[in-house]
Amino acid sequence: MKVIATYNIKGGVGKTATAVNLAWLAAREGAPTLIWDLDPQGAASYYFRVKPRIKGGGKRLIEGKRDLDDFIRGTDFEWLDLLPADFSYRNMDLYLEQAKKPVRQLHKLLKPFKHEYYYVFLDCPPSISLVSENIFDAASSVLVPTIPTTLSLRTYKQIRKFFRQNRLDPSKLLPFFSMVDRRKQLHCSIVDDSPTDMQNLLETSIPYDSNVERMGSHRAPLGEFAPNSRSARCYEALWEEVKQHLSHWE
Amino acid sequence: MRIEFIIPEGVRFEDLQSTIQKNNRILTEPSRMADRTYYDSFDWRLYLNNSLLEGTRDGSENLLVWRPLKGKGRDLRLRTGRMPRFARDLPAGQFRDLLEPVLEMRELASRVRIRSRTHTLRVLNRDEKTVAYLVVEENTLPRQQGKRPGKLDDRAIIIPVKGYPKPCNELVKFLQASGLTPAQHDLMLAALATIGEIPGSYSSKLxxxxxxxxxxxxxxxxxxxxxxxxxxxxxxxxxxxxxxxxxxxxxxxxxxxxxxxxxxxxxxxxxxxxxxxxxxxxxxxxxxxxxxxxxxxxxxxxxxxxxxxxxxxxxxxxxxxxxxxxxxxxxxxxxxxxxxxxxxxxxxxxxxxxxxxxxxxxxxxxxxPVTEVACERIWRIYRRVIREGNAINAESPADDLHELRKTCKKLRYLMEFFQSLYPATRIRELIRKLKTLQENLGDFQDYEVQVTTLKTFSHQMVAEGEVSPDTLLAMGMLIDGLERRQHQARKTFTGRFADFSLSKNQGHFRKLFASSGEPQV
Incomplete structure (x- = not known):
């Protein structure tokens, strides 16, 4: 089982779009895939038309009183399941703190699915908290969608610093440029001449594309309604690159 | 887990569709023709593993589905360009990881082909989300293996969606009420029976x-x-x-x-x-x-x-x-x-x-009577195994171990030829014990043969020209490794033989094969 998180401290950078489209591509290849919507806003659940509700809320889930499997829903796509969001996830830090080994909880919850799913995507909430620490611990790779602006690059540096300070393996971080708007000079110059301190920067960047926004109205991954769009093609290329990284680290 | 029903003659897809539509929100997918091929090895390894491998051509790709024949268990699916001949031809991933130990070195061969027209109905909820599938298949057997084309059962298959049990249960009730009967076997088995193939019929065992x-x-x-x-x-x-x-x-x-x-x-x-x-x-x-x-x-x-x-x-x-x-x-x-x-x-x-x-x-x-001859021969060869094994010490030449290996093989074959004359569990247990000893002796011999053959190959490669010194060096390292392993096998022998020749085990052999007048070990 390979756990892939899509993470950034900033919101609105394309985390959910990345998790949803990559998970869809993985499942299309025939790999049993789970996407866990950890964001209380529940955007990934919305895209897959699944009610963002966990009976008993996040507390019950962390306490492990019920099998995680009971909360998983099949999506409209074969081999792609979803663990929906719940509004109570906003208090997830509190529940985690109460548990033993608070940083290992997500890892522990996912363990029984080792043979069930080949890929698990974690769609993370935008923050840096105990939830994020759990995600960094459980994930084999952390994809960091980054908008090519000065502030976003600064945020990425903060994430790397956090990794260093907390003795986490920084090679897990896989940044890539997201929502790239070629009409903007700043975007172009950052993408074409990317900062040298962005180790493991993936070559593929995802363009700014209104089709990505239309995922909300179609409530489906890009490949389902705009398979030939530039962004859909870019997600395919990104997925190929991510897979190469995963096999490299095996 | 999919639930299959057989559609009786006279019940049409259109009738099922219109009735379901009355009470449910339905999305009908365009009907499709599909040619499915079922693969297995010559010795039916997938079938004996309680599974089937179905391949469907989809444009320039092949869609492979590997699923259990009975009971629960998840299907595995893979899109691949060329149909793989061996498990090793598959791309790295879970599919290959799980298929390789089942299939090992065996080639996948087409066992039967089925042509189907499929109609898929998606049952939707209020959010337009699919909560169950109903697939209706009109199945035929195309001409194959010299057999004429024929008809197969038409089937209705309910494919549940995880986390939504209710719509699936309702579909089951609906199909039963419409006169459909649950299918006892997978369609592949029905197709194999129609063309006269018996799955699992080959075995190299006696x-x-x-x-x-x-x-x-x-x-x-x-x-x-x-x-x-x-x-x-x-x-x-x-x-x-x-x-x-x-x-x-x-x-x-x-x-x-x-x-x-x-x-x-x-x-x-x-x-x-x-x-x-x-x-x-x-x-x-x-x-x-x-x-x-x-x-x-x-x-x-x-x-x-x-x-x-x-x-x-x-x-x-x-x-x-x-x-x-x-x-x-x-x-x-x-x-x-x-x-x-x-x-x-x-x-x-x-x-x-x-x-x-x-x-x-x-x-x-x-x-x-065969039983008399069998006991006599097995007991005699068994005693030879014990004699030869006991005579081996740390200084014994390799040939002594080779001799013992050959004697063990004779014993093994005799026990297998006459296996059915003895209580099944008891003789199986003794064969298992012998096998453990044979594995050690086999390793010892194999490493030696491999070393000798590798040396011959290297001479042959030099004679044929165009072999680089690096390759010869690598082969030399391989030979070193094999010799080390042979040495290790030799060291393990003493313990293995001591286990095999324990007086308790000798007693088991005696009880099964020695008649009262026979000489003892």
């Missing part, structure tokens, strides 16, 4: 049921006839060289035949026995070079991985050498199998085995 009172000569003919059957079943695959297991099973049947001719003494006239011993020895010789090369190719990745990463690439020319020579040896083998000598041997041998036994034979063992 699987005989001998009557203890049967005359020994007659029982020996039964054993040898079964071995001839196995040989013939594997002959075509041996000729084409599709996968190495055909030749392997072919050779095992030959070896067992030779062993039976030698070990079950005084049942056939000496002249007959000698004649066929010579002929089957010839068969052993002609099949040997191909098998040696197969063994190297099967183990090649393991060999390569045993070398330090920096020199792993250097060994690749050896693989090319092996593949080239394997083709040459296969051609020679096919030539021998096409020869008049081989054809004559098979014909005469079959005639001999199918002839009734000579009721007035004066040969010592021919008329005795």
């Amino acid at each position: 699987n005989l049921k001998l009557d203890p009172a049967m005359r020994a000569d007659r029982a020996t003919k039964v054993i040898l006839h079964r071995l001839l059957e196995v040989m013939l079943q594997n002959e075509d695959g041996t000729r084409t060289g599709t996968d190495s297991e055909f030749l392997h099973d072919f050779r095992v049947a030959i070896r067992r035949t030779r062993s039976a001719l030698t070990q079950i003494k005084e049942v056939f006239p000496k002249q007959t026995t000698e004649r066929y011993k010579t002929e089957f020895a010839w068969m052993g010789t002609i099949t040997s070079p191909s098998r040696d090369l197969d063994v190297y190719l099967l183990n090649f990745d393991k060999y390569r991985d045993s070398l330090p990463a920096a020199v792993q690439a250097d060994i690749e020319p050896l693989r090319e050498f092996l593949i080239r020579h394997q083709k040459i040896e296969l051609r020679a083998l096919v030539k021998a199998l096409n020869s008049a000598r081989y054809r004559r041997l098979i014909k005469n041998w079959r005639d001999f085995l199918e002839q009734p036994v000579n009721e007035r034979s004066t040969l010592k063992n021919s008329w005795r």
Whole structure:
């Protein structure tokens, strides 16, 4: 089982779009895939038309009183399941703190699915908290969608610093440029001449594309309604690159 | 888990569709024609693993679905460009990881094809989310294996969506109320039965049921006839060289035949026995070079991985050498199998085995009950194993271990020939114990043979030119590794033999095979 998180401290950078489209591509290849919507806003659940509700809320889930499997829903796509969001996830830090080994909880919850799913995507909430620490611990790779602006690059540096300070393996971080708007000079110059301190920067960047926004109205991954769009093609290329990284680290 | 129903004649898809639509939100997908091929190995490894592998051509790709035949368990699916011949041809991933140990070196062969028109209805909830699928299949058998096209059951299949049990239960109730009956078997099994294929029918095992009172000569003919059957079943695959297991099973049947001719003494006239011993020895010789090369190719990745990463690439020319020579040896083998000598041997041998036994034979063992002869032979060879094993110490030459290995093999074959004459669990347990000893002796011998053959290969490669010093160096490292492992096997022998020859185990052998008047170990 390979756990892939899509993470950034900033919101609105394309985390959910990345998790949803990559998970869809993985499942299309025939790999049993789970996407866990950890964001209380529940955007990934919305895209897959699944009610963002966990009976008993996040507390019950962390306490492990019920099998995680009971909360998983099949999506409209074969081999792609979803663990929906719940509004109570906003208090997830509190529940985690109460548990033993608070940083290992997500890892522990996912363990029984080792043979069930080949890929698990974690769609993370935008923050840096105990939830994020759990995600960094459980994930084999952390994809960091980054908008090519000065502030976003600064945020990425903060994430790397956090990794260093907390003795986490920084090679897990896989940044890539997201929502790239070629009409903007700043975007172009950052993408074409990317900062040298962005180790493991993936070559593929995802363009700014209104089709990505239309995922909300179609409530489906890009490949389902705009398979030939530039962004859909870019997600395919990104997925190929991510897979190469995963096999490299095996 | 999918739930399948058989659609009785007279019930049409359109009728089911219009009734369901009355009470449910339905999305009907366009109907599709699909040609599905079901794959398995020659010896039905997937079927025996309670699974089936279905391949559907989808544009330029193949969609492979590997699913359980019975019970729960998740389907695995894979999109791939070319249909893989072997598990090793699959891209790295879960599908391959799980299929490889089941299929091992065997080739996937098409067992049956089904043509279906499929209609898919998606049951939607208020959010327009799919909460269950109903797939209706109109199935036919296209012309195949010389069989005419035919009709198969039409089926309705409910595919539940995880986390939404209710709509699925409602569909079950609806189909039952519409007069559909739950299918007992997968459609593939129905298709195989229609074309007259019996899944799981091949086995290289003897699987005989001998009557203890049967005359020994007659029982020996039964054993040898079964071995001839196995040989013939594997002959075509041996000729084409599709996968190495055909030749392997072919050779095992030959070896067992030779062993039976030698070990079950005084049942056939000496002249007959000698004649066929010579002929089957010839068969052993002609099949040997191909098998040696197969063994190297099967183990090649393991060999390569045993070398330090920096020199792993250097060994690749050896693989090319092996593949080239394997083709040459296969051609020679096919030539021998096409020869008049081989054809004559098979014909005469079959005639001999199918002839009734000579009721007035004066040969010592021919008329005795098979169980008596079996006990006598097994007990005698067992005692030889113990004697030879006990005589081996740290200074004994390698030849002593080889001799013991051969004696153990004789014992194993005898126990397998006559297995059905003894209580199943007890003889199985003794075979298992013997097998553990044989594995150790086999390793010891195999490493030695591999070292010798690798040396021969290196000389051959030099003689053929174009071999780099790096390759020879890598082969040298391989030889070193094999010698180390052989040494290790030798060290393990003492413990293994001590376990096998424990007085408790000797007692089990004695109880099963020694009659009261027989000499003890």
